[in-house]
Amino acid sequence: MAKRAASRADRIGLRAAMADRLLPFMVAAMSFLAALALAGSIAASALATHWLSGAQGLITIEVPNPGQPVAANGPRRADAVLTLLQATPGLADAHVLSRQSLATLLKPWLGAAASDGTLPIALPAVIVAHSRTATPDPATLDAKLAGIAPGTLVESGASWAARLEALTDSLRASAAAVLVIVALVAASVVAVAVRAGLAQRREAIEIIHGLGALDSDIANQFARRAMRLAATGGLIGALVALPVLVWLGRLSASFVASAPSINTNPASALASALPPLLWASPVLFTVATALIGWVAAQATVRGWLKQLT
Amino acid sequence: MIRFSHVGLNYRRTAQAGGIVSRHADATALDDIDFDIPEGGFRWLTGPSGAGKTSLLKLMYLAIHPTNGRIDLLGTDTAKLDRRGTALLRRRIGVVYQDFRLLRHLTAYDNVALPMRLARRKEAHVRADVTELLRWVGLAGRLDHRPDELSGGEQQRVAIARAVITRPSLLLADEPTGNLDDDQAERLMHLITSLNRLGTTVIVATHNLGLVARHPAPVMELEAGRMVRHG
Numbered sequence: 001m002a003k004r005a006a007s008r009a010d011r012i013g014l015r016a017a018m019a020d021r022l023l024p025f026m027v028a029a030m031s032f033l034a035a036l037a038l039a040g041s042i043a044a045s046a047l048a049t050h051w052l053s054g055a056q057g058l059i060t061i062e063v064p065n066p067g068q069p070v071a072a073n074g075p076r077r078a079d080a081v082l083t084l085l086q087a088t089p090g091l092a093d094a095h096v097l098s099r100q101s102l103a104t105l106l107k108p109w110l111g112a113a114a115s116d117g118t119l120p121i122a123l124p125a126v127i128v129a130h131s132r133t134a135t136p137d138p139a140t141l142d143a144k145l146a147g148i149a150p151g152t153l154v155e156s157g158a159s160w161a162a163r164l165e166a167l168t169d170s171l172r173a174s175a176a177a178v179l180v181i182v183a184l185v186a187a188s189v190v191a192v193a194v195r196a197g198l199a200q201r202r203e204a205i206e207i208i209h210g211l212g213a214l215d216s217d218i219a220n221q222f223a224r225r226a227m228r229l230a231a232t233g234g235l236i237g238a239l240v241a242l243p244v245l246v247w248l249g250r251l252s253a254s255f256v257a258s259a260p261s262i263n264t265n266p267a268s269a270l271a272s273a274l275p276p277l278l279w280a281s282p283v284l285f286t287v288a289t290a291l292i293g294w295v296a297a298q299a300t301v302r303g304w305l306k307q308l309t
Numbered sequence: 310m311i312r313f314s315h316v317g318l319n320y321r322r323t324a325q326a327g328g329i330v331s332r333h334a335d336a337t338a339l340d341d342i343d344f345d346i347p348e349g350g351f352r353w354l355t356g357p358s359g360a361g362k363t364s365l366l367k368l369m370y371l372a373i374h375p376t377n378g379r380i381d382l383l384g385t386d387t388a389k390l391d392r393r394g395t396a397l398l399r400r401r402i403g404v405v406y407q408d409f410r411l412l413r414h415l416t417a418y419d420n421v422a423l424p425m426r427l428a429r430r431k432e433a434h435v436r437a438d439v440t441e442l443l444r445w446v447g448l449a450g451r452l453d454h455r456p457d458e459l460s461g462g463e464q465q466r467v468a469i470a471r472a473v474i475t476r477p478s479l480l481l482a483d484e485p486t487g488n489l490d491d492d493q494a495e496r497l498m499h500l501i502t503s504l505n506r507l508g509t510t511v512i513v514a515t516h517n518l519g520l521v522a523r524h525p526a527p528v529m530e531l532e533a534g535r536m537v538r539h540g
Binding site for chain 1: 370371372373374392393395396397398399400402404410411412413414423424427428471
């Protein structure tokens with residue numbers, strides 16, 4: 001009776017077919033690559049968000065010869081520029097960096113001379129402001145400031161942020177393209193395995209077809225098998241990718257975190273090593289590869305069956 | 310009701326030599342076949358080898374399409390059937406193939422159960438009907454044997470059981486007694502005539518004129534693809 005039950009579940013002998021034994025391993029490799037691509041996309045987004053939050057809206061103004069008056073009995077150049085910036089709509093928090101802050105920033109390049117006043121050149125005053133909106137336009141502001149204090153330089157974080165955003169978008173698009181290619185390759189692998197199975201079981205399929213099996217009866221037999229094998233591969237690939245992703249996540253944490261981690265609980269530290277989407281990747285990839293297996297097998301079998309009357 | 314109206318069938322002949330496939334003129338397998346068989350009718354199909362008996366049966370079990378003419382099977386114009394309709398009509402036709410066409414990886418029980426399972430019959434009904442029919446054809450102790458573990462005669466009985474398990478509206482048999490001894494052949498004819506009495510239309514292709522003589526019924530005789538006798 002056990003023999004009968006086994007063959008009932010395997011009406012056209014798919015379990016005996018050799019062609020699809022490698023399928024889970026090939027899909028696992030695809031799943032592993034897809035997990036890396038997804039992680040790359042998420043990491044690029046996180047890095048961009050972190051870096052953009054600092055750079056976006058920041059305007060730096062350098063005023064050379066800050067102590068000189070703008071005209072006879074006029075205010076100092078630095079004060080005149082600061083006053084104009086504070087009165088400019090759309091700008092906030094305009095302030096001159098203190099000598100100590102400036103010295104700290106320059107110390108890596110200029111050494112102790114940056115702070116002890118022994119530099120042979122006069123340092124410019126550095127004013128930092130935050131732009132709340134797209135205005136003022138850096139070029140317009142530059143012209144206005146040059147009118148008051150010639151030689152003043154305006155550097156906007158917006159243009160750098162735009163370039164970073166473009167880079168992030170292209171990285172995300174590349175990752176999406178990799179995911180699509182990996183999905184297509186996985187579908188092709190399933191299709192090849194199914195075609196091999198069809199060729200091997202051609203006689204049996206012709207007999208079952210002749211007995212009145214619908215195309216769906218035959219396609220479902222293959223699709224169920226392909227779905228199980230592909231899902232197994234998807235799960236294996238995603239599980240194998242997880243430790244690699246955790247390792248990469250820890251490596252990249254220093255680029256993203258604004259403060260050193262104070263999480264001393266190992267379980268919590270592990271949980272926070274990856275974003276929730278990547279922790280969910282074994283489930284997501286199992287479902288996605290199952291779907292790919294089902295659809296690819298259905299399309300392959302139904303196309304193949306058209307050659308039968 | 311089965312009706313063939315001016316049915317013709319040509320096979321395209323191809324030959325391969327030195328890797329080159331050449332096509333030749335079509336070979337005529339059946340020419341202007343015209344007959345009616347009423348519902349519940351019984352016909353012997355006879356004729357020498359190559360006369361077109363198997364081709365005629367293939368047209369009736371929808372394995373091939375005619376080159377011309379019209380075929381109505383069980384009240385349906387077969388030219389108007391889509392794939393699903395063709396499959397569903399096939400389920401109403403039982404076929405005993407000359408070469409048995411059993412699934413080698415399935416047991417005798419599962420081979421016979423296949424048409425019932427395709428028709429989504431309940432497994433309890435499948436078990437009862439298959440066991441009973443295999444017992445009736447003398448294979449009660451061979452249910453779990455695969456075809457390669459059975460003799461030619463036993464395989465033929467499995468093929469016959471598979472063809473009749475769903476009590477088809479049309480039963481087509483191509484040399485069904487070829488591998489059976491006289492006793493088994495008579496038991497088979499008893500089964501076929503019983504099904505015929507219950508309303509199944511039956512067409513049996515055979516070379517065995519003794520069998521035809523013992524079971525008198527109208528004869529369709531083919532010769533070189535043409536129907537030379539019907540009645």
